Amino acid sequence: MAMEKTCPVCGARLTNKLIFEYFFYGTSHEIKCPVCGHCLRPVKEPIPFMLCYFIGLISMVLPMLYFLFIRGYDFVYSLLLTLPLIIIEIITACILTFVRIRFQEVRC
Numbered sequence: 001m002a003m004e005k006t007c008p009v010c011g012a013r014l015t016n017k018l019i020f021e022y023f024f025y026g027t028s029h030e031i032k033c034p035v036c037g038h039c040l041r042p043v044k045e046p047i048p049f050m051l052c053y054f055i056g057l058i059s060m061v062l063p064m065l066y067f068l069f070i071r072g073y074d075f076v077y078s079l080l081l082t083l084p085l086i087i088i089e090i091i092t093a094c095i096l097t098f099v100r101i102r103f104q105e106v107r108c
């Protein structure tokens, strides 16, 4: 699996720390190549945000409805049972983003 991300200008390896910056600041954030100083931005959203949102919603709402109405648990307990699913979903989305992210040069 090609986990290594490189600068499209000079080919330098981009550190994980730089890639994680993108997680905190979003797609509009630019990172600077530590070697050549060019500004880099992800090519596009590695995974579509709306898709994540939709899957997240479905994976939360369906189990909630199941626990609430079919099993008859109360709201807080149903939410607690649903929580691990949501956490797994978020972790999966992060890993997918990290694996699929590619950078392009942009004007600073």
Ligand SMILES: [Zn+2]
Residues within 6 Å of the ligand: 007, 008, 009, 010, 011, 012, 033, 034, 035, 036, 037, 038
């Ligand atoms: Zn570079």
